[in-house]
Amino acid sequence: MLDVHHLRRDFPILTKKIKGRPLIYFDNAATTQKPQKVIDALSFFYQNHNANIHRGIHALAEEATEDYENARKKVARFIGAKSEKEVIFVRNTTEALNLVAYTWGRLNIARGDEIMTTVMEHHSNFLPWRQLAFENGAVLKVLDVDEEGKLPEGHSLKNQVSRKTKLLALTQASNVLGTINPIREISSLIHNSNLKPLLVVDGAQAIPHLPIDTAELGADLYAFSAHKMFGPLGIGILWGKEEVLESLPPFLFGGGMIKSVTLENVGFADLPDRLEAGTPAVADAVGLGAAVDYLSEIGMAEIKSYEERLTGLLLAELKRIPEVKVFGPDNTGQRVPAVSFTVGGIHPHDVAQFLNDKYGVAVRAGQHCAGPLHERLGINATVRTSLAFYNTEEEVETFIKGIKELIGLFKS
Amino acid sequence: MDLYSENFFDHGKFPRNRGRLEHATHIGEEINTSCGDKITVQMKDDQAKIKEIKYEVDGCLVTVASASILSEKLIGKKAEEVLQMTPEDLVKMLGVELTPSRTKCALLPLLAIKKAIKNPR
Ligand SMILES: Cc1ncc(COP(=O)(O)O)c(C=O)c1O
Numbered sequence: 001m002l003d004v005h006h007l008r009r010d011f012p013i014l015t016k017k018i019k020g021r022p023l024i025y026f027d028n029a030a031t032t033q034k035p036q037k038v039i040d041a042l043s044f045f046y047q048n049h050n051a052n053i054h055r056g057i058h059a060l061a062e063e064a065t066e067d068y069e070n071a072r073k074k075v076a077r078f079i080g081a082k083s084e085k086e087v088i089f090v091r092n093t094t095e096a097l098n099l100v101a102y103t104w105g106r107l108n109i110a111r112g113d114e115i116m117t118t119v120m121e122h123h124s125n126f127l128p129w130r131q132l133a134f135e136n137g138a139v140l141k142v143l144d145v146d147e148e149g150k151l152p153e154g155h156s157l158k159n160q161v162s163r164k165t166k167l168l169a170l171t172q173a174s175n176v177l178g179t180i181n182p183i184r185e186i187s188s189l190i191h192n193s194n195l196k197p198l199l200v201v202d203g204a205q206a207i208p209h210l211p212i213d214t215a216e217l218g219a220d221l222y223a224f225s226a227h228k229m230f231g232p233l234g235i236g237i238l239w240g241k242e243e244v245l246e247s248l249p250p251f252l253f254g255g256g257m258i259k260s261v262t263l264e265n266v267g268f269a270d271l272p273d274r275l276e277a278g279t280p281a282v283a284d285a286v287g288l289g290a291a292v293d294y295l296s297e298i299g300m301a302e303i304k305s306y307e308e309r310l311t312g313l314l315l316a317e318l319k320r321i322p323e324v325k326v327f328g329p330d331n332t333g334q335r336v337p338a339v340s341f342t343v344g345g346i347h348p349h350d351v352a353q354f355l356n357d358k359y360g361v362a363v364r365a366g367q368h369c370a371g372p373l374h375e376r377l378g379i380n381a382t383v384r385t386s387l388a389f390y391n392t393e394e395e396v397e398t399f400i401k402g403i404k405e406l407i408g409l410f411k412s
Numbered sequence: 413m414d415l416y417s418e419n420f421f422d423h424g425k426f427p428r429n430r431g432r433l434e435h436a437t438h439i440g441e442e443i444n445t446s447c448g449d450k451i452t453v454q455m456k457d458d459q460a461k462i463k464e465i466k467y468e469v470d471g472c473l474v475t476v477a478s479a480s481i482l483s484e485k486l487i488g489k490k491a492e493e494v495l496q497m498t499p500e501d502l503v504k505m506l507g508v509e510l511t512p513s514r515t516k517c518a519l520l521p522l523l524a525i526k527k528a529i530k531n532p533r
Pocket residue numbers: 029030092093094095122124125171173174175202204205225369
């Protein structure tokens with residue numbers, strides 16, 4: 001069993017006080033906190049190995065290159081990639097998805113084709129496809145969710161995918177509803193019907209909470225951000241099947257992505273360099289490597305089962321408060337710990353402000369970059385509480401106390 | 413003073429002068445793009461002085477309290493004077509501490525009032 005009080009000591013920021021009260025950090029879906037090992041890895045790199053990679057023959061350049069490529073290997077192992085060539089360093093999930101839209105998309109989407117996505121997507125897995133459809137004259141189809149915040153299953157899903165569907169972009173876990181979409185089932189369902197849309201999966205909210213095995217998942221491409229999985233800000237990953245990545249034309253042009261250049265001819269580098277133009281965020285890659293080491297040490301299965309219990313407590317407590325309306329699935333096995341809700345007629349900003357001011361609780365209020373989903377739910381904004389494995393039952397209880405006091409204050 | 417101080421919170425919970433104004437001479441509307449909160453202000457003026465303010469608002473405590481307080485404190489002020497008001501002037505008038513993001517909420521009614529001043533019917 002995961003020893004939460006022991007693990008909390010790995011995160012220096014968790015001892016911070018907010019207006020005299022201990023910080024309760026419940027905004028993990030926005031970004032997670034960083035363990036000391038990640039912070040140390042960043043400063044170790046800058047203190048000992050800092051150099052540009054792939055281009056020097058001096059000792060530091062070799063060390064930096066080795067660090068960078070080692071980080072790639074660690075990530076590849078963490079997500080079950082078949083080789084490290086399948087792991088492309090980018091800035092974040094948003095850049096990974098845009099890379100696909102600008103390369104594969106501009107090349108393969110023709111007038112009259114269909115691009116399919118879902119109403120629960122984060123803007124970064126919606127707008128690149130909307131723009132691509134607009135520019136290439138394709139049709140954007142958007143899968144709806146049911147009352148529990150789940151996508152259609154079986155036939156009703158299959159019936160909406162056709163030969164015209166060239167790309168299906170969906171999230172593995174919703175950042176608002178928490179819903180986990182069954183990527184493997186969706187992938188087999190589609191492929192068993194001999195349909196072949198490119199399956200692009202947004203893993204940003206899944207990777208901090210679930211064991212991920214890309215070899216098993218059934219996706220063609222998978223995107224995620226280090227900062228949401230206890231790693232540094234500013235670096236992310238695009239994973240892709242090797243044959244899919246091989247088929248992508250270069251995205252950005254410049255240094256590091258070529259074999260040779262003359263005035264007449266350009267030879268592009270092999271994967272993964274071909275898709276990584278310019279000096280990469282080497283230290284941040286190293287930090288991400290430290291984050292996946294840290295997560296592997298705890299074990300993603302351990303994290304998942306601890307979080308399921310904690311989410312169960314949070315949901316049960318919230319549902320006992322009559323003024324609170326919770327969105328997303330009830331079953332903790334079918335959701336990640338991002339729980340969005342409204343509190344009577346109290347404005348979500350006022351809820352977040354009160355929890356911060358009086359209880360030191362950090363939650364997010366607004367649309368969480370999911371405008372179409374809020375429109376679908378028929379509400380302007382929600383409050384979102386999103387947990388991580390370092391959160392505790394006591395924190396959940398304090399948060400619930402805060403919600404009750406808030407209701408008393410606003411309703412009296 | 414924080415947001416939950418008696419006077420400010422009271423204005424947020426029981427806003428004064430909410431509603432529509434018959435025979436308004438000026439109308440202004442503003443939307444907070446970060447949260448979708450919206451306010452419409454109707455005013456009457458009398459020789460370039462604000463005589464009456466009413467507003468319809470769908471917003472958070474800070475926006476509503478700010479609208480309510482402004483609808484009282486700006487009465488009798490010269491339109492010119494109100495157009496000159498800065499965010500700092502507003503925060504001083506409201507008498508609460510606001511973070512930068514909540515200052516935006518408080519500003520919404522003032523922006524709508526300024527728009528109304530420039531928008532006679
Ligand atoms: C589901 C989902 N997709 C994509 C993103 C975008 O991540 P980033 O801002 O790191 O590119 C987020 C983060 O907010 C998210 O929650």
